[in-house]
Amino acid sequence: MPSSPSPPPPHDAAPPLQRVGTHSSTMTMAAGHGYIDPEAQSGRRSLDRRQSLSSVATEKDYVGDFLQEWERPQRLRELRKVYSHQTEKLGELDAPGDASEFIDIDKELVTWDGPEDPENPRNFPTAKKWRITLVIGMYTFVSPFASSVAAPAAQEYAAEFGITSPTIASMTVSIFLIGFALGPLFMAPLSELFGRVIVIRVTTVLFLIFSIACALANSTAQMMVFRLLSGLAGSAPLALGGGILSDIWAPVDLVRAMAIFSIGPLLGPICAPVMAGFVVENIDWRWVFWILVILGGVSMVIGMIVFKEETYAVVILNRKAARLRKETGNENLHTIFEVTEDVRTGFLIAITRPVKMLVMNPVLLMLSLFLAFVYGFLYLLFVTFPILFQGKYGQSIGIAGLNYLGPGVGFMVGLIVFTPLLQKIYLRLTAANNGVAKPEYRLPTLLMGGVLVTTGLFWYGWSAEKQLHWIMPLIGTAFFGAGMIPVFAAIQTYLIDMSPRYAASAVSASTLFRSLVAFAFPLFGKQMYDKLGYGWGNSLMGFIALPLGILFPLFLYRHGEPLRIRAEKRMEEWDTKMRARALEGETSSSLP
The missing domain is CATH 1.20.1250.20 (MFS general substrate transporter like domains)
Incomplete structure (x- = not known):
């Protein structure tokens, strides 16, 4: 039986500069070669939206190693903590759209099937x-x-x-x-x-x-x-x-x-x-x-x-994630809206x-x-x-x-x-x-x-x-x-x-x-x-x-x-x- 993972560090006590262990080279590149910028975290440097989203992805991956075996509710609570903390620092409400920026670094994120996805109401x-x-x-x-x-x-x-x-x-x-x-x-x-x-x-x-x-x-x-x-x-x-x-x-x-x-x-x-x-x-x-x-x-x-x-994108994507969880048996599939x-x-x-x-x-x-x-x-x-x-x-x-x-x-x-x-x-x-x-x-x-x-x-x-x-x-x-x-x-x-x-x-x-x-x-x-x-x-x-x-x-x-x-x-x-x-x-x- 696997041992229980150690609890994550408090989200307001992150180290000032941390090399992030990654599961993919794509994530490392997207996050500025795997470093968390302490100035961005403290709010002293303004980031554009895509840079800040990359920072969220990096920090999410930092806690990802010990979230893999957790139950879905606990996993979402921890992911939500990371997003909530990052939102508080950068003044963002949520990732825009379906957060497809994360698709290469979060393999369990459910998004539209490309820009021409017929389920997207804008493509009706x-x-x-x-x-x-x-x-x-x-x-x-x-x-x-x-x-x-x-x-x-x-x-x-x-x-x-x-x-x-x-x-x-x-x-x-x-x-x-x-x-x-x-x-x-x-x-x-x-x-x-x-x-x-x-x-x-x-x-x-x-x-x-x-x-x-x-x-x-x-x-x-x-x-x-x-x-x-x-x-x-x-x-x-x-x-x-x-x-x-x-x-x-x-x-x-x-x-x-x-x-x-x-x-x-x-x-x-x-x-x-x-x-x-x-x-x-x-x-x-x-x-x-x-x-x-x-x-x-x-x-x-x-x-x-x-x-x-249905026309509301949030509800459509959440229903899609629920359907995929049922079809695949992977309870960790989620949309950005379920995380946040x-x-x-x-x-x-x-x-x-x-x-x-x-x-x-x-x-x-x-x-x-x-x-x-x-x-x-x-x-x-x-x-x-x-x-x-x-x-x-x-x-x-x-x-x-x-x-x-x-x-x-x-x-x-x-x-x-x-x-x-x-x-x-x-x-x-x-x-x-x-x-x-x-x-x-x-x-x-x-x-x-x-x-x-x-x-x-x-x-x-x-x-x-x-x-x-x-x-x-x-x-x-x-x-x-x-x-x-x-x-x-x-x-x-x-x-x-x-x-x-x-x-x-x-x-x-x-x-x-x-x-x-x-x-x-x-x-x-x-x-x-x-x-x-x-x-x-x-x-x-x-x-x-x-x-x-x-x-x-x-x-x-x-x-x-x-x-x-x-x-x-x-x-x-x-x-x-x-x-x-x-x-x-x-x-x-x-x-x-």
Whole structure:
């Protein structure tokens, strides 16, 4: 029986210069002829990413001799200790991609089968990528459609349920957005641990069930609870859509896909009241929800057929490693992600990441603040349009619902104009920077969106205040809608470029913030317009939009890069400390 290996030396007590015993000459060459650089370890010399990865590989091989006979959990704990220590010293979160740099020196590392591996989502056929993109666009249309579909029906079921408070009636509509806000806190982490497909499939089924429950509701409490649960389930496409698209599309090809992803949350809430107004007027308010059920059921079936293959590279590689361990009997096969993170620690980090991103990243906070403001005002329109056009302009419920087409027309114009413009500006700035792309190159069109949004707010407010022809307020909302397209597209693509691996968490952080604001805005809209009128009420909104939509993006374009880099480093350091603490706990619990 072989003797037990000696425990490894503490990772913070490594010798200053150590000749490393190796199993292959390749490893020795990759590690600078087998020496560990003490300056690199102490952080006094900056290394590029490939040099630092070689250092990790060398140190890993240093402990490799006495890890060969250990059980898999203990082996991963020791490897994790080395990676965690190296990450702490060099400020790296994890090895990039599949860590194929290690393949010659770590024979048990599972990676892609070359750059053309068909399992890699980036290598999916283009037609397949577009099918997935269209399914995600369909999902992100249906769930926001549900968010506003109750607006024209609110007065009808409020009378049936005995609701007398306008605030409570508005809350039955906007409480859906609380689900939108809370859902991403769980959806994104779950998808980064267990995969995108399973989360999307389960939540679409739940969304359908809760939509049926809304159609059958018989009290205020039932309506509010089921609307909240519908929002929770319906938040999954918004939380995961950006991450799914970044899984399959390279950054240079992402803009058109993100345009489809961004139009759903804008067009869905516009189309719903147009349809619902006529349904409520001519049939019954419950049929508003039955139509939603039909739409949700059709989209669920299409999604189940088309979107079947996992897209998150981490999950795909981990499943591949598990399959190979079962087929070969070699329990030491692993991916870089299994080495650097255990499931419990990974879930804890992932579930807190969206909120930490908002708190620790001022760039994400500033952009999310403007996105939240714009999105919140859109929902303010949904609950105040009936008051304006039915009350002041004397229109019927069905005709008043057609006014939602005002921002809808703006959305379509913005989509046609700004989608190619965003891509053109991004590529031009990248070429001018010697082909090196930066997330900040997404921001120039955001400035244009800020100008249009601000213009639309003033135009809509004062034309409604003076009760000009009904087309005048709608022109203002069209300006506002056109401006929302570059706002959504620029910010969403920026967040993905800023944090590719954790794109779902970055988008979820933004979704959390904007959904909370969209929930709050309708609650004070009627009171604001009663006190200030449409002119000064919307002027107040316009004065808020000026710094958020013009000054902030201009500042970020010129000075945002160092802020972004420092914020990313803070996030990496925070995650590294959490992994180190978890590792210390595992090590101490394994001691006799």
